[in-house]
Amino acid sequence: MNSDETNALKEAKPAREPFDFARWWDRVGILMVLVVLVLLMAAIAPNFNRVDNLLNIARAISINAILAAGMTVVILTGGIDLSVGSTIAVSGVVAVIAAIAGVPAPLAVLLGMAVGGLCGLVNGWLTAYLALAPFIVTLGTMTFLRGLAYTITDGQPIVSSGLNFRDLGNGYIGPIPIPVIVMVVVYAVVWFVLERTRYGRHVYAVGGNAEAAQLAGVQVKRVVTSVYVLAGVCAGLAGVIFSARVISAQPTAGTGYELDAIAAVVLGGTSLAGGRGRIVGTLIGSIILGVLSTGLILLNVQFFTQLLIKGVVIILAVAIDSLKQRPLFLRAGGPKP
Amino acid sequence: MSQPLLTLEGISKRFGATLALSGVRFDLRAGEVHALMGENGAGKSTLMKILAGNIERDAGVIRIDGQEVDIRSPRDAARHGIAIIHQELNTVPDMTVAENLALGREPKKRFGMLDRTAMEQQAREKLARIHSAIDPRRKLGSLSVGMQQMVEIARAVGENARVLVLDEPTAALSRAEALELYKLIEQMRTAGVGMIYISHRMEEVWQLADRVTVFRDGTYVGTGPLSEISPADVVRMMVGRTVADLYHHEPREPGRPLLTVKGLAGQAVGPVDLSVRAGEVVCMAGLIGSGRTEVGRLIFGADVRTSGRVEIDGRASSPANPTEAIADGVGMVPENRKEQGLFLDHSVEDNVAISSLDRFVSAGVIHRKQRRSAVLGEMKRLRLRLNAVDLPVKALSGGNQQKAALARWLLRDCDVLILDEPTRGVDIGAKREIYEQIDGLARAGKAILVISSDLPEAIGISDRLLVMRRGRIVAELESARTSEEEVMLHATGTAVNAANTGAQA
Structure with missing residues (x-):
């Protein structure tokens, strides 16, 4: 008996299934949702499909999308970062104060990102080396960092009409808003890192099975620490853009943004258990949330109702993602006497 | 010989791409120790999980006393008097012996209050039936693996199990504990309990069992009385070729x-x-x-x-x-x-x-x-x-x-x-x-x-x-x-x- 052949026979079947819903959904499902949503909005919402409106949507989502890019990497390792919203405030405040003190624009921006990275380092170190649950760690730093933002600003916004990096939030290159260009660059970098580098494979390995990753030679603690740093840097960048957009430092900036970022990641099909998901999905998830918000505003739907609809959409997406994992979705089991 | 206590016929089970069991059969008489042998992955554990109601079979018939029964859950298995002593023990280490023995059927006083005295009394009775002197108030986790296994068996016997599956019961036992277990098996044999004994240890099987059935790669190979079969025969049946090859x-x-x-x-x-x-x-x-x-x-x-x-x-x-x-x-x-x-x-x-x-x-x-x-x-x-x-x-x-x-x-x-x-x-x-x-x-x-x-x-x-x-x-x-x-x-x-x-x- 040739066991190679028998194995091939045994295993050929699932690959040849005529239609595999789970695989189809993984590849294009969320994209189809976006296409349908866009077509729907174009049909019923006034002015939706004008170029300037679409660019406005893109600019509006850029902050959440940048946040969600870092969040995706954290969630891919099986972690979570609730502190990114507060990090936006702290890094924005620091960058604005530095700019007012005369620090040149590029350095002020980098400083804001570095502050974000430092917040992430604390999260990562506590999670990886003290083996604390990331949910609790980042819940703690979320509260702490918000308090820090209030303390530094004494609870008041710092308005600086001559803010030297204001173009980062309000400028254009050609017709494209600068935040949108920054967002595209962030996604390109994160995509490349996750898909094409050794580090990216290690991120997936840690999330897929931390013990197996350790035994395969992956430095699990370093990887875990690094993803929080990455999320922090993304949050720092988002914070600087936020400050540039409103030309001031706001201690309340980014409140609740962490949840929008998590929603975008989950909508994009990344598993909260880690190890499965794609950065492109997160971008689509962010766009869906943005299109939904803008479309509902154009349709004059009340803000309260908008929240109801957003909530339903998030749960629907997660439900589909969860159901596709279950065999009952594919075929019914049980004895056949 | 009288009607078998338990008969399994044509049992099949598929996991995704793998056919774990393909139309196997097995029967057990009252008061018999029937060894089930086979390599790892031969399908023994799968069959036992089906019998315990942990997984559902795809096809096949289960009979008890000649009556066809359907086992779809551990509850069904318990109702038909089937109990399994697992390799991984099925007990709660942070609870006392008495609590473990009463798990799922705790005696209650008025207003749903737990009746500890009754629970400990019942535990003592169950342990006495297997001649064990374990203190029911001890935390289960503080006992040795062998003693924990005794508690499992006491639970099975206490629930009047007629079919007892022992899955590698001596794997983690000291020699002295194993000897205790052998004695207990003899007692249960006398009491008319049918036992399915899964073990890789040849000498143990020849010492305890009456018959042996061998599975290989999810299929039934054969059954015979141990008085007529040598360990070398069983190995050959298990691997389908001589070991030397x-x-x-x-x-x-x-x-x-x-x-x-x-x-x-x-x-x-x-x-x-x-x-x-x-x-x-x-x-x-x-x-x-x-x-x-x-x-x-x-x-x-x-x-x-x-x-x-x-x-x-x-x-x-x-x-x-x-x-x-x-x-x-x-x-x-x-x-x-x-x-x-x-x-x-x-x-x-x-x-x-x-x-x-x-x-x-x-x-x-x-x-x-x-x-x-x-x-x-x-x-x-x-x-x-x-x-x-x-x-x-x-x-x-x-x-x-x-x-x-x-x-x-x-x-x-x-x-x-x-x-x-x-x-x-x-x-x-x-x-x-x-x-x-x-x-x-x-x-x-x-x-x-x-x-x-x-x-x-x-x-x-x-x-x-x-x-x-x-x-x-x-x-x-x-x-x-x-x-x-x-x-x-x-x-x-x-x-x-x-x-x-x-x-x-």
């Missing part, structure tokens, strides 16, 4: 020592000295819990070393973690491939390449074509279907999953390879291929340290055997000149008892 390898000529371990100790093992030479296969044998896996993990840097040193090809290697061990040229296939070895959701390519990515990167960026062709090369060598390269590894059969786990280290080209239970849960075809790979690696000048609980395998594929007991190496044996009995003697450390209670067949 399966393990056959040309003599090897080991060279210089590649792995040298001196005074290595960890939390619960050591100090241990050992060496494995280039071109040599050394097996660590011993009972479960004797410290073999821990020694492997210490060499690989996966556990914290308290003292001792490791040398790889004469160079000091003191790995603080597996990353450093791998850099020194060591690889390890862990004991439990699903939990420790593989990324089940990830592709075969990712699983195989993960430890060798440094070979395919420049400035951290992966050359994907190089990676792909290297992975395909190893898959070809292990006769894995090449178009599985992008499939999630969980879609493969157990044997092919194990080959993927091995492929990771073939790709890495380690000098020293530690293989912990490399053929557990693997079908016979894949088993033979894994043996061929081990032999091939040794011939290519690698040092191979295998940990195996499968004695014929441990003896058959190795050049030398190291027997471990209680965290120490207690014997070093030449594989060509030893026997299973000799190994067991050292592994259990009770030469006198073993001689007295050994095989009677």
Whole structure:
């Protein structure tokens, strides 16, 4: 008996299934949702499909999308970062104060990102080396960092009409808003890192099975620490853009943004258990949330109702993602006497 | 003979791509001990899980006293008087013995208050039925494994089980505890309980059982009274060929020592000295819990070393973690491939390449074509279907999953390879291929340290055997000149008892 052949026979079947819903959904499902949503909005919402409106949507989502890019990497390792919203405030405040003190624009921006990275380092170190649950760690730093933002600003916004990096939030290159260009660059970098580098494979390995990753030679603690740093840097960048957009430092900036970022990641099909998901999905998830918000505003739907609809959409997406994992979705089991 | 107590006919079960059971049958009489034997992965555990209602069968009939019954849940199984004593005990260590015995049917006072006095009284009665003097107020976790097993049996007997499944009951027991268990089995036999006895230990089976049924690769091979069957017959039925063929390898000529371990100790093992030479296969044998896996993990840097040193090809290697061990040229296939070895959701390519990515990167960026062709090369060598390269590894059969786990280290080209239970849960075809790979690696000048609980395998594929007991190496044996009995003697450390209670067949 040739066991190679028998194995091939045994295993050929699932690959040849005529239609595999789970695989189809993984590849294009969320994209189809976006296409349908866009077509729907174009049909019923006034002015939706004008170029300037679409660019406005893109600019509006850029902050959440940048946040969600870092969040995706954290969630891919099986972690979570609730502190990114507060990090936006702290890094924005620091960058604005530095700019007012005369620090040149590029350095002020980098400083804001570095502050974000430092917040992430604390999260990562506590999670990886003290083996604390990331949910609790980042819940703690979320509260702490918000308090820090209030303390530094004494609870008041710092308005600086001559803010030297204001173009980062309000400028254009050609017709494209600068935040949108920054967002595209962030996604390109994160995509490349996750898909094409050794580090990216290690991120997936840690999330897929931390013990197996350790035994395969992956430095699990370093990887875990690094993803929080990455999320922090993304949050720092988002914070600087936020400050540039409103030309001031706001201690309340980014409140609740962490949840929008998590929603975008989950909508994009990344598993909260880690190890499965794609950065492109997160971008689509962010766009869906943005299109939904803008479309509902154009349709004059009340803000309260908008929240109801957003909530339903998030749960629907997660439900589909969860159901596709279950065999009952594919075929019914049980004895056949 | 009267009507059988339990009859299973035409039972089939499929897990995804793997046919775990294909139309098997089994019957059990009252007051009988019926041994169920077969290699790992033969389908014994699957059949027992079906009987226990833990999984549902795809096809087949279950009869009790000739009446067809349907078992779809553990509750159904209990109602029909079927009880299972698992390898992994089914008890709650933080609760007392009495609480465990009453689990799910606690006696209540008025207003739903727990009646502790009644609960402890019932527990005492149940324990008395198996002549056990365990204090019902003790925390279960504070008892030895053997005593915990007694509590499980007391629960089964207390619920008037008529069919009792004992799955490797002596695997984790001391000799004295095993003897207690044998006595208890005799009592239950007299009481008319039918017992299905799953064990790999030949002498135990011949001592206790009346009949034996053998499964192989999910199919029924045969049944017979033990008075008419020899252990050699059963082994032949189990493996479908003579053992010698399966393990056959040309003599090897080991060279210089590649792995040298001196005074290595960890939390619960050591100090241990050992060496494995280039071109040599050394097996660590011993009972479960004797410290073999821990020694492997210490060499690989996966556990914290308290003292001792490791040398790889004469160079000091003191790995603080597996990353450093791998850099020194060591690889390890862990004991439990699903939990420790593989990324089940990830592709075969990712699983195989993960430890060798440094070979395919420049400035951290992966050359994907190089990676792909290297992975395909190893898959070809292990006769894995090449178009599985992008499939999630969980879609493969157990044997092919194990080959993927091995492929990771073939790709890495380690000098020293530690293989912990490399053929557990693997079908016979894949088993033979894994043996061929081990032999091939040794011939290519690698040092191979295998940990195996499968004695014929441990003896058959190795050049030398190291027997471990209680965290120490207690014997070093030449594989060509030893026997299973000799190994067991050292592994259990009770030469006198073993001689007295050994095989009677």
